Every structure is written in C-alpha cells, then in structure tokens.
Amino acid sequence: MAIWVEVDLCDGCRRCTRACPYDAMEMKDGKARIGDRCTSCGACMDACRNKAILTDAKPRTIPDFSNHKGVWVFAEQRGGQLNRVSVELLGKAQELAKELNHKVAAVLIGDQVSGLAKTLIQFGADTVYLAENTILRDYRTEAYACVLQELVAAHKPNIMLIGATHIGRDLAPRVSRRVGSGLTADCTELSIDSAEGILLQTRPAFGGNVMATIANRFSRPQMATVRPGVMEVIPTPDKEGTVVTHVTQLTDEQIGTKILEIVKEPKTHVDLAEAKVIVAGGRGVNDAAGFELLSDLAAALGAELAGTRVAFEEGWIPASRQVGQTGVTVRPDLYVACGVSGAIQHRAGMMDSKFIVAINKDPYAPIFKVADWGIVGDLFDVVPELTKQLQAACQVMCD
Amino acid sequence: MNIIVLIKQVPNTSEVKLDPKTGNLIREGVETIINPDDLHALETAVTLKETYGGTITVLTMGPPQAMDALSEAIGMGADKAILLSDRAFSGADTWATSYTLGKAIQHIGDYDLILAGRQAIDGDTAQVGPQVADFLGLPQVTYVFDIEAVTTDYVVVKRRLEDGYERIQCSLPALLTVIPGAKHPRYPLVSRLLLACREKAPIKIWNAADIRVTTAEIGLDGSLTQVIRTFAPKFERQGEFLEGSTSGMVQNLIARFKENKLI
Numbered sequence: 001m002a003i004w005v006e007v008d009l010c011d012g013c014r015r016c017t018r019a020c021p022y023d024a025m026e027m028k029d030g031k032a033r034i035g036d037r038c039t040s041c042g043a044c045m046d047a048c049r050n051k052a053i054l055t056d057a058k059p060r061t062i063p064d065f066s067n068h069k070g071v072w073v074f075a076e077q078r079g080g081q082l083n084r085v086s087v088e089l090l091g092k093a094q095e096l097a098k099e100l101n102h103k104v105a106a107v108l109i110g111d112q113v114s115g116l117a118k119t120l121i122q123f124g125a126d127t128v129y130l131a132e133n134t135i136l137r138d139y140r141t142e143a144y145a146c147v148l149q150e151l152v153a154a155h156k157p158n159i160m161l162i163g164a165t166h167i168g169r170d171l172a173p174r175v176s177r178r179v180g181s182g183l184t185a186d187c188t189e190l191s192i193d194s195a196e197g198i199l200l201q202t203r204p205a206f207g208g209n210v211m212a213t214i215a216n217r218f219s220r221p222q223m224a225t226v227r228p229g230v231m232e233v234i235p236t237p238d239k240e241g242t243v244v245t246h247v248t249q250l251t252d253e254q255i256g257t258k259i260l261e262i263v264k265e266p267k268t269h270v271d272l273a274e275a276k277v278i279v280a281g282g283r284g285v286n287d288a289a290g291f292e293l294l295s296d297l298a299a300a301l302g303a304e305l306a307g308t309r310v311a312f313e314e315g316w317i318p319a320s321r322q323v324g325q326t327g328v329t330v331r332p333d334l335y336v337a338c339g340v341s342g343a344i345q346h347r348a349g350m351m352d353s354k355f356i357v358a359i360n361k362d363p364y365a366p367i368f369k370v371a372d373w374g375i376v377g378d379l380f381d382v383v384p385e386l387t388k389q390l391q392a393a394c395q396v397m398c399d
Numbered sequence: 400m401n402i403i404v405l406i407k408q409v410p411n412t413s414e415v416k417l418d419p420k421t422g423n424l425i426r427e428g429v430e431t432i433i434n435p436d437d438l439h440a441l442e443t444a445v446t447l448k449e450t451y452g453g454t455i456t457v458l459t460m461g462p463p464q465a466m467d468a469l470s471e472a473i474g475m476g477a478d479k480a481i482l483l484s485d486r487a488f489s490g491a492d493t494w495a496t497s498y499t500l501g502k503a504i505q506h507i508g509d510y511d512l513i514l515a516g517r518q519a520i521d522g523d524t525a526q527v528g529p530q531v532a533d534f535l536g537l538p539q540v541t542y543v544f545d546i547e548a549v550t551t552d553y554v555v556v557k558r559r560l561e562d563g564y565e566r567i568q569c570s571l572p573a574l575l576t577v578i579p580g581a582k583h584p585r586y587p588l589v590s591r592l593l594l595a596c597r598e599k600a601p602i603k604i605w606n607a608a609d610i611r612v613t614t615a616e617i618g619l620d621g622s623l624t625q626v627i628r629t630f631a632p633k634f635e636r637q638g639e640f641l642e643g644s645t646s647g648m649v650q651n652l653i654a655r656f657k658e659n660k661l662i
Binding site for chain 1: 410462489490492493494497521522523524525526527528529530532533534537538539540541542555558559560561562563564565566567568569570573618619620622623624625626627628629630631636637638639640641645646648649650652653655656657659660661662
C-alpha cells in the first residue's frame with residue numbers, strides 16, 4: 001500500500017501540508033512531497049483540490065452498524081459509593097443519545113449495589129443493567145471485563161463511555177480488546193458528526209501540546225474514556241427507568257487476581273508538575289502566616305500550594321514548591337497567583353497553565369499581562385473572601 | 400524468572416512545541432528518550448532478575464532509530480532486545496499496536512512476567528498494556544508501584560488508587576504496568592552500552608513477516624480508530640480585570656471558574 005504525489009498536477013497550494021495530521025507533507029521546489037512520517041492515512045487526498053495525490057490502497061469498507069443502538073455509561077462504584085464521573089458521563093450520554101435518537105443505559109456491577117440504580121436513573125439512565133454477585137464485590141479487571149463483554153454481546157450498544165479513573169483506564173482497554181472495538185483515551189470533548197452519525201472524540205496529545213479528534217468508524221461500540229470533571233451533570237429527577245438484571249456466567253476460577261487488602265491513605269501531596277490546580281504566593285504574601293491564608297484557599301480549591309523564588313528564599317515554602325525558571329515548570333488547569341508580581345523568571349514556569357488568575361495590589365504588575373482574570377486588591381481581603389465563597393459553593397454542590 | 404519488558408521511544412514532550420503559524424508539531428531537534436514509566440518497568444525487571452535470576456527481553460515497536468532505546472535498556476541490564484520495525488506497522492492505534500506486540504510476544508514464547516510502563520508521554524493512553532494482556536489471555540494489574548512477593552505461581556503487588564492502594568495477588572504468567580516507585584531507575588553501565596554496540600549485540604530486528612502478521616491486521620489498516628484532525632489548544636488569555644467590591648469580584652471570579660468547569 002502506498003500513497004504518492006503526481007508532481008505535474010500539484011500546484012503547490014499547501015492544503016495537504018496543513019491537512020496532514022502527522023506532519024509528513026513537505027514542500028520542495030513548490031511541490032508537495034511525502035516524507036517518512038506518512039502513515040498513508042489519506043487526509044491529504046481529501047484536502048487536495050487537483051486530485052494530485054494518489055493511492056493504490058482500496059478504501060476500507062465501513063460495516064453496517066445500524067443494529068447497534070444505545071449510549072452506555074459504565075457506572076463506577078467502590079464500596080457502594082458511586083464515582084461522580086459516572087454521573088457526569090450520564091449527562092453527556094443524554095446529549096449524544098438525543099442526537100442519535102437512542103436511549104441511555106448505565107451498567108452497574110458489584111455486590112448489593114442495586115440501591116444505586118435509582119440515582120443513575122435520576123441522572124439520565126433510561127435503563128440500568130445490573131450485575132450483582134459476591135465475586136463482583138471489589139473491582140477486578142477480568143471479572144468486570146467479562147460482565148461487560150456479556151452485556152455488549154447481548155445488547156449491542158453503539159457508544160460506551162467510561163470514566164478515565166484508575167479503574168476506568170484499567171477496564172476500558174481490556175473490554176475494548178475483548179469486544180473487538182476501538183477505544184479513545186482521556187477525551188475532553190465528545191460530539192456526534194451529523195453527516196456520518198459517528199462519535200467524534202477529542203483528546204489532548206503530546207502532553208497537552210496538541211488536540212486530536214479521533215473517530216472509530218470500523219467497530220462498535222465506539223468506546224471512549226473521559227476525564228473526570230469535564231462533562232456536565234444533567235439531573236433528571238422525574239425520570240422513570242427500568243432495571244434489567246444480568247446474571248453472569250463468570251466463576252471465581254476464571255479470575256487471575258485476588259484483592260488481599262484495600263488501604264485508604266490520606267491524600268499525599270502530588271508532584272507540582274502534575275497538579276491540576278495550583279495556588280501560588282510571592283513577596284506580597286509577606287510572611288509564613290500569610291501563606292496560611294493561601295493554604296486555606298488551596299484546601300478549598302483542592303489545589304497544591306506553590307510560590308516564587310522569594311517565597312522559597314524567605315523559607316515560606318520548600319524548594320520542591322518553587323515555580324519558575326530555577327524551580328519547577330507547571331501546567332495546571334488553573335493557576336492562582338497571589339501577591340506575585342510576575343517576573344519573567346516566574347512566568348517562564350507557569351505560562352502554559354490553562355487558566356491564570358492574578359490577585360495583586362499593583363495594577364501594573366506584569367502578572368496581569370498573562371492572566372485570564374485579574375483582581376486588583378489586597379490579597380489579605382480577597383483571598384479569605386474567595387476561600388469563603390468557594391466553601392459555600394462547594395457546600396451547595398455537595399448537597 | 401523470564402521477563403519481557405515493553406518499552407517505547409518517545410519525543411521528550413516537554414520540548415515539543417507547535418509552530419504558531421501552521422499549528423503543526425515542530426519535531427526537529429527534539430530529543431528522543433525511553434518513555435519515563437518504561438524506565439521504571441526496566442528498573443523493576445532488573446531488580447527482580449537480581450533476586451530471582453532469569454533473563455530479561457526488551458521489546459519495542461518503532462522506526463530503526465528506536466534501536467537507541469534498546470541499547471540503553473541493555474545498558475541498564477536487559478539481556479536481549481527485539482525491535483519490531485516495518486513500514487507496515489506505522490500509523491497503528493492501540494488496537495493494532497497491541498495485536499502486533501501480542502503476536503511478537505507469542506513468537507518469543509517463554510515468559511513468566513510481562514512488564515510495561517503505565518502510559519507513554521506522547522499518547523498518554525495507558526491502553527496498550529491491558530490490550531496486550533487481553534490478547535494473550537493473561538491477568539493484569541496496572542498502576543503497580545511495588546512488588547512485595549514473588550513465587551513460581553503468583554506475585555503480590557501494590558496497585559495505586561486515587562485515594563490509597565490495593566494489595567493484589569496475581570497469578571503468573573501476568574502483565575503488570577508500573578508507575579514510578581520508590582526506586583529511581585538506574586543509569587546504564589558504559590560496559591553494557593558497549594556490549595549493545597558490538598556487531599554481535601543481542602538485538603534482533605523483526606518485520607511483519609517474522610511475526611506472521613498480515614498488513615490488513617497492523618498499522619493504519621489494522622487500526623480501528625483514526626485521527627481525523629489535529630489542532631492547537633487555545634491558549635489565548637482573556638486578560639479581563641474583574642471590577643466591583645471585593646465580594647463582587649470574587650463572585651464574578653467563581654462564576655468564571657464554573658463557566659470553564661474549573662470547579
């Protein structure tokens with residue numbers, strides 16, 4: 001199988017170089033040329049106006065999947081506690097199902113977990129497939145994969161969403177291989193392509209430097225794991241749903257693992273470079289007591305505490321928490337800079353944060369130039385107020 | 400104990416930048432490294448070998464330059480290495496990759512344990528390990544950070560959870576994916592690196608025919624998912640000053656957090 005450029009037909013418009021997802025198209029002497037990175041994916045062929053890019057590959061036929069219906073969500077529970085991400089996924093599933101005119105189903109696996117079925121219905125499930133068995137009490141890869149495989153074979157869903165948790169990321173690839181389906185990891189956006197009716201799965205790649213949209217045309221269900229906290233919860237308090245009980249054929253001998261112990265640990269501080277939310281302080285925080293305020297804010301946000309070089313040199317934070325050129329480079333989703341002027345050395349370590357908040361007395365502080373949202377004010381007023389309102393907001397959400 | 404370690408050569412993503420004009424990745428001049436989690440898998444394998452003996456075979460799929468990663472692995476203490484390299488392998492998604500690796504492992508044959516890193520920093524999918532395990536019909540444990548005990552029939556490992564860990568007994572043969580543990584991966588020994596550079600270095604190159612796979616099952620053609628489009632994430636700053644009383648500004652800020660799903 002190969003792909004090539006008919007040089008005489010190429011007018012050097014560069015559409016193909018832009019279309020290539022693998023950056024394999026090069027321009028030489030005003031003509032397109034295919035480089036080593038080409039995977040023959042054909043994106044350039046679609047982009048070319050002059051039909052100058054040819055292939056000897058036969059197009060793959062897309063099987064008929066019209067008998068695959070339903071948008072499924074794996075309802076992750078541990079010890080009878082539903083993981084919030086499953087409820088978030090039910091929200092997204094409702095949207096997708098509406099566009100496809102399909103139904104939403106949740107798959108609930110465990111031992112004595114039937115009480116959770118009602119919650120799943122109240123957050124969007126039309127059907128709950130319930131598999132209960134003592135051997136399913138704790139999550140085990142092969143056991144849960146086996147149950148999902150049985151259900152998929154019996155009911156042929158079109159889409160299956162799984163939370164990108166430690167359990168979900170263990171389970172989803174196992175199920176995908178077993179049911180013969182493609183899987184996209186850690187999606188942050190999901191939508192339906194209206195023309196083809198397929199699921200478009202968008203995810204970050206290369207450490208978040210690139211976003212990629214992925215399709216799964218050749219297999220069903222179209223499977224995706226989704227990061228927690230990305231999709232919106234849509235409550236459906238008045239919904240009537242049905243619970244379908246599934247009896248698994250699985251026996252304990254078929255499972256190669258045994259859980260000896262589950263140990264809960266108090267949350268240890270994560271590596272700053274991997275932190276999703278960071279609260280940072282600089283010279284304006286004044287002293288260690290000032291950092292106590294930031295610490296409260298960090299607790300309310302579920303954030304890690306960090307600081308500038310000054311904060312480290314003054315002994316307010318340990319070296320491992322210094323952000324900047326001589327410290328750690330971070331790229332959290334949210335970076336809240338309090339009393340940080342924003343010297344270039346500091347900015348170099350936090351510029352790639354997705355969203356930046358600056359709280360500073362000086363409206364001309366350079367930190368405001370890189371901030372999404374700025375508050376000009378005394379951090380000793382603003383930070384405690386922010387902590388207070390966040391705690392109140394969290395209370396509302398948790399209720 | 401015979402161990403197979405799956406590794407991947409990856410671009411050092413902290414250095415990968417996008418061309419602001421074209422939105423394409425700038426790959427020139429970006430160094431390639433052994434994927435960080437895979438270094439921990441190698442370290443785990445070498446530690447196990449020191450205690451229990453046996454051989455370590457390192458397996459990777461990639462372009463010819465991935466040979467460098469294999470040499471480094473031999474430098475760290477692996478006995479043998481195999482490079483799966485064939486233009487037909489390119490463009491593979493995790494489905495086709497796990498099939499290719501699975502077929503290669505069947506071709507290697509004799510093993511008690513397969514180790515891999517949890518995920519590679521260029522794709523971050525964490526899918527290939529479990530998919531290989533399923534292809535081979537082996538039990539798996541992912542997110543392993545400690546191996547407590549090893550017997551001829553099973554291992555006892557610790558698996559990281561979001562709020563703690565599990566102690567799991569897993570029958571052998573099995574596949575484990577590891578995350579950074581207590582021990583820092585060792586540096587390669589110069590003497591062993593020289594061994595990897597010799598003409599009779601214990602490194603083999605296998606192509607599609609060697610592992611008995613057909614082109615329809617591998618690479619882009621054997622993949623079930625396709626990348627349709629890539630684009631640069633938006634990093635434009637809003638640059639908005641919030642105004643009003645302290646409590647009003649804070650209220651607005653929290654509203655922005657909610658709009659952008661930050662809380």
